[in-house]
Amino acid sequence: MTAMLEVKDLTKNFVKHLDLAGKIAQKLGSSIREETVHAVDRVNFTVGKGEVVGLVGESGCGKSTLGRMIADILPPTSGSISFKGTEFTAMTEDEGAAAALAIQMIFQDPFASLNPRMRVEEIVGEAPVLHGMARMSEKSTYVGDVMERVGLGREYSRRYPHQFSGGQRQRIGIARALAVKPEFLVCDEAIAALDVSIQAQVINLFMDLREDLDLTYLFISHDLSVVEHISDRVVIMYLGRIVEVAGTDELFDKPNHPYTTALLNEVPRLDHRGIDYEPVSGEIPSPLDPPPGCHFHPRCPHATDRCKAEVPVLREIAPGRLSACHLNDG
Amino acid sequence: MNTVAEHVAPVAGLPEAEIKVETPFRRFAAAFLDSKVATVALVVLGILIFMAVFASLISPTNPYDLAKVSIMDSKMPPGSASLDGMTFWLGTDGAGRDLVSAMIYGLRISLGVGVMSGIVAMAIGASVGLIAAYFGGRTENFIMRIVDIQLSFPSILVALILLAVLGKGVDKIIIALIIVQWAYYARTVRGSALVERNKEYIEAATCLAIGHKRILFRHLLPNCLPPLIVVGTIQTAHAISLEATLSFLGVGLPVSEPSLGLLISNGFDYMLSGKYWISFFPGVALLVTIVSINLVGDQLRDVLNPRLER
Amino acid sequence: MNVTGNGDQPTLSVQNLETHFFTKEGVAKAVDNVSFDVDKGEIMGLVGESGSGKSVTGFSIIGLVDPPGEVVGGKVLFKGEDIAGWDDEAMQRLRGNRIAMIFQDPMMTLNPVLRVDTQMIETILAHDKSVSKDDARQRSRDALGQVGIPSPDERLKAYPHQFSGGMRQRCAIAIALLNKPDLIIADEPTTALDVTIQGQILYEAQKLCRETGTALIWITHDLAVVAGLADKISVMYAGRIVEQGDLDDVLDHAVHPYTRGLLGSVPGHNTRGQRLYQIPGMTPSLVKLPAGCAFKERCPNADEACGAEPQITQPVVDRNVRCFHPQMQEAAE
Numbered sequence: 001m002t003a004m005l006e007v008k009d010l011t012k013n014f015v016k017h018l019d020l021a022g023k024i025a026q027k028l029g030s031s032i033r034e035e036t037v038h039a040v041d042r043v044n045f046t047v048g049k050g051e052v053v054g055l056v057g058e059s060g061c062g063k064s065t066l067g068r069m070i071a072d073i074l075p076p077t078s079g080s081i082s083f084k085g086t087e088f089t090a091m092t093e094d095e096g097a098a099a100a101l102a103i104q105m106i107f108q109d110p111f112a113s114l115n116p117r118m119r120v121e122e123i124v125g126e127a128p129v130l131h132g133m134a135r136m137s138e139k140s141t142y143v144g145d146v147m148e149r150v151g152l153g154r155e156y157s158r159r160y161p162h163q164f165s166g167g168q169r170q171r172i173g174i175a176r177a178l179a180v181k182p183e184f185l186v187c188d189e190a191i192a193a194l195d196v197s198i199q200a201q202v203i204n205l206f207m208d209l210r211e212d213l214d215l216t217y218l219f220i221s222h223d224l225s226v227v228e229h230i231s232d233r234v235v236i237m238y239l240g241r242i243v244e245v246a247g248t249d250e251l252f253d254k255p256n257h258p259y260t261t262a263l264l265n266e267v268p269r270l271d272h273r274g275i276d277y278e279p280v281s282g283e284i285p286s287p288l289d290p291p292p293g294c295h296f297h298p299r300c301p302h303a304t305d306r307c308k309a310e311v312p313v314l315r316e317i318a319p320g321r322l323s324a325c326h327l328n329d330g
Numbered sequence: 331m332n333t334v335a336e337h338v339a340p341v342a343g344l345p346e347a348e349i350k351v352e353t354p355f356r357r358f359a360a361a362f363l364d365s366k367v368a369t370v371a372l373v374v375l376g377i378l379i380f381m382a383v384f385a386s387l388i389s390p391t392n393p394y395d396l397a398k399v400s401i402m403d404s405k406m407p408p409g410s411a412s413l414d415g416m417t418f419w420l421g422t423d424g425a426g427r428d429l430v431s432a433m434i435y436g437l438r439i440s441l442g443v444g445v446m447s448g449i450v451a452m453a454i455g456a457s458v459g460l461i462a463a464y465f466g467g468r469t470e471n472f473i474m475r476i477v478d479i480q481l482s483f484p485s486i487l488v489a490l491i492l493l494a495v496l497g498k499g500v501d502k503i504i505i506a507l508i509i510v511q512w513a514y515y516a517r518t519v520r521g522s523a524l525v526e527r528n529k530e531y532i533e534a535a536t537c538l539a540i541g542h543k544r545i546l547f548r549h550l551l552p553n554c555l556p557p558l559i560v561v562g563t564i565q566t567a568h569a570i571s572l573e574a575t576l577s578f579l580g581v582g583l584p585v586s587e588p589s590l591g592l593l594i595s596n597g598f599d600y601m602l603s604g605k606y607w608i609s610f611f612p613g614v615a616l617l618v619t620i621v622s623i624n625l626v627g628d629q630l631r632d633v634l635n636p637r638l639e640r
Numbered sequence: 641m642n643v644t645g646n647g648d649q650p651t652l653s654v655q656n657l658e659t660h661f662f663t664k665e666g667v668a669k670a671v672d673n674v675s676f677d678v679d680k681g682e683i684m685g686l687v688g689e690s691g692s693g694k695s696v697t698g699f700s701i702i703g704l705v706d707p708p709g710e711v712v713g714g715k716v717l718f719k720g721e722d723i724a725g726w727d728d729e730a731m732q733r734l735r736g737n738r739i740a741m742i743f744q745d746p747m748m749t750l751n752p753v754l755r756v757d758t759q760m761i762e763t764i765l766a767h768d769k770s771v772s773k774d775d776a777r778q779r780s781r782d783a784l785g786q787v788g789i790p791s792p793d794e795r796l797k798a799y800p801h802q803f804s805g806g807m808r809q810r811c812a813i814a815i816a817l818l819n820k821p822d823l824i825i826a827d828e829p830t831t832a833l834d835v836t837i838q839g840q841i842l843y844e845a846q847k848l849c850r851e852t853g854t855a856l857i858w859i860t861h862d863l864a865v866v867a868g869l870a871d872k873i874s875v876m877y878a879g880r881i882v883e884q885g886d887l888d889d890v891l892d893h894a895v896h897p898y899t900r901g902l903l904g905s906v907p908g909h910n911t912r913g914q915r916l917y918q919i920p921g922m923t924p925s926l927v928k929l930p931a932g933c934a935f936k937e938r939c940p941n942a943d944e945a946c947g948a949e950p951q952i953t954q955p956v957v958d959r960n961v962r963c964f965h966p967q968m969q970e971a972a973e
Contacts, residue, residue: 101539104538105533107530115535126540130544165922199905200917200918201918228912229908249912270863283807
């Protein structure tokens with residue numbers, strides 16, 4: 001499988017610079033300092049054509065930031081992102097324009113992700129007309145087609161977002177992305193804000209679209225059950241770093257990294273009656289002040305001294321399986 | 331307890347297509363007219379604007395036609411008759427001009443100057459504020475420091491200095507008022523643009539490779555309009571009253587084109603000798619204008635409150 | 641309608657509760673003839689999607705329904721006494737004392753400008769002026785420890801904004817526990833929290849109820865959370881209870897088409913890669929409910945009989961169902 005998307009050593013730091021007052025305070029001896037959040041820390045992974053890769057993690061793990069860098073909404077601090085073999089920074093203007101449209105994002109909040117003052121026809125049709133994919137005169141028909149594909153009647157295109165329910169708005173967001181004929185979709189918690197029964201509808205829609213349009217997905221979610229259902233491979237992140245990568249079946253049947261194990265243990269499941277485990281202790285550390293060495297060591301039941309000092313490398317422990325844990329070193 | 335809102339609001343069910351397209355404007359209009367006070371204020375304002383626009387048609391006389399005005403008619407009390415049989419309903423001023431006519435023309439100047447300077451200041455301020463919020467960083471810092479400096483001076487002071495430099499004239503007043511006001515608009519728009527900029531629909535527009543200019547004016551600006559409109563109405567009232575003050579102080583409009591403020595100023599000397607009407611009625615007119623603008627602005631602010639809007 | 645058959649008087653017995661919202665568009669029956677019991681030490685999961693009325697039920701029990709909503713009928717028997725008609729003053733003595741509520745957003749409980757110890761001591765003293773400040777502080781300290789907050793002495797002196805989201809929620813739970821209430825109503829308390837933090841809170845909640853005999857109503861849309869936590873379950877749709885019974889019974893052998901649809905919609909281990917069952921259509925607007933069964937427009941088995949309003953029946957032992965055609969056969973895998 002050719003890698004459609006490749007991410008190498010991708011890093012994103014958010015630095016809160018000191019303003020003039022802060023710099024003066026620092027000179028006078030205050031302990032105030034520049035704060036850096038290592039939201040994404042030297043991340044490496046690939047997504048093959050036609051794959052659905054699930055990206056899982058809890059708050060502060062950097063999955064949303066990573067998604068936004070891939071969709072070219074946030075610039076990376078360092079590292080590279082390559083689409084179909086060419087790095088973003090090395091692309092010609094035409095290649096860059098094509099890539100920008102080929103990678104689209106579906107957002108989490110069905111209320112904030114649509115411009116409340118634009119009609120649906122405009123929301124969905126603006127970009128295709130702007131980029132020459134459809135003529136102004138054909139906009140209506142073009143938008144209607146896309147809407148039907150996501151399960152909304154074309155007669156609704158003259159309405160405004162506030163006249164739709166959450167699930168329908170999410171479909172409009174999907175239509176907006178599909179209208180520019182993307183190849184790669186980044187879904188950032190796209191169903192988290194929806195009711196269970198509506199989630200099922202949208203999950204099915206994603207699966208249908210994957211088949212019909214030959215799409216590739218990066219499915220970002222904190223909901224492991226959904227990720228298990230829809231993904232081919234799963235990437236687990238913790239505090240800015242990837243800790244494990246594996247095929248879905250393998251990951252869920254035999255997790256390797258202690259964090260993955262804890263996560264899988266604690267995810268509530270319909271068939272797990274009664275809580276019979278000891279939940280992992282401690283809080284998720286603040287990304288402003290992550291623990292040294294392995295980020296997970298304060299909460300890991302198997303932590304050793306080495307874990308406190310040395311950052312574990314993400315290594316292949318079996319064909320197609322990667323894990324970042326010193327315990328794998330035997 | 332807002333669970334109710336979800337299932338009471340009209341939900342576009344897939345089977346039914348009869349829910350008419352409810353534009354944001356229709357919703358807004360319905361909400362606005364909910365307040366009787368604001369509706370009355372809006373009607374009054376409408377009448378005032380109508381009078382100002384059609385001044386030459388409505389006014390009983392043209393008070394600035396020197397041929398018609400006679401010093402013999404000066405300082406006549408309300409209700410008295412002129413030499414050629416016309417009734418001065420509100421009296422005449424020191425030069426013999428019919429007060430009703432003078433007020434209608436004065437209203438036109440006051441409103442004209444206020445609205446004109448308001449619109450231009452809004453255009454400049456809004457663009458500057460949008461650019462500051464959207465691009466952030468050094469651009470934003472630079473722009474906002476200028477805004478802060480401008481706003482730290484009392485507007486009267488700035489206006490006085492400008493007029494001392496520029497001299498008298500309607501256009502000079504308008505320029506002075508624009509320079510005094512643009513910073514309020516810039517600050518307002520920048521505030522709401524900062525909030526909107528982080529919303530996902532702007533991120534979506536970036537993702538769809540829509541250019542900066544289009545995002546600014548087609549996506550960001552329309553959603554920053556509510557506070558802008560509110561500030562606009564209230565600032566217009568402020569501008570009108572500022573112009574009145576300047577005219578009262580004698581640095582405003584030239585005598586040949588008196589606004590309500592200048593009329594008040596002209597009549598001030600006569601106040602103590604019992605000829606109250608020369609200042610009083612223009613004063614009332616000014617008050618009514620400003621109060622109705624403020625009431626409309628208040629209701630606009632309540633109606634356009636984003637927390638109530640969904 | 642005591643489903644568990646326990647001889648003791650239930651801590652809470654809700655009977656035919658009705659809470660209506662009187663809006664410009666019409667009357668929304670947010671809680672329509674809802675009944676259930678919760679015994680001492682029992683955990684009941686009150687499950688439904690948005691608009692089902694589950695949160696409003698919780699607010700109705702504790703007397704926090706704001707206009708245009710109003711509790712218009714039914715009984716809320718708390719330890720045998722009907723509190724449904726009590727005025728605000730009387731309810732104040734119960735709230736935070738014998739009945740406590742935990743909200744989805746902990747900042748609905750925590751005052752951002754007060755230190756944690758101030759708030760907690762205030763909660764204790766509000767209901768028992770005879771307690772000394774030192775004793776109140778000690779009790780607060782113990783409560784924080786009970787919910788698993790490390791270094792409680794330092795934490796007491798902190799402000800809510802200095803806590804992480806999970807800690808804040810635990811703090812809010814600690815406050816709820818301060819006066820050792822007999823009943824706790826928890827409205828989606830872990831929905832906004834991370835999985836590992838949610839795991840901790842669920843674990844503590846279950847432990848607490850077993851140890852202290854507190855009755856707990858856990859309101860949520862997440863069936864999986866309820867599966868791990870609750871003893872019995874009530875499923876709500878459009879303001880009505882459509883199915884209720886023992887947890888394992890309902891989850892394994894659901895009988896109401898909505899419950900079955902909901903269970904089928906949840907992705908899980910054995911649905912990998914397949915299309916999920918999707919309940920067609922959407923929740924109807926509460927002011928425009930169809931006559932008869934509220935679910936009929938989305939139900940694959942609906943017929944003319946469903947034009948009448950279904951009542952609660954017991955097609956299976958110890959199971960309450962509101963349906964004319966309960967699905968007795970096993971769900972297709």
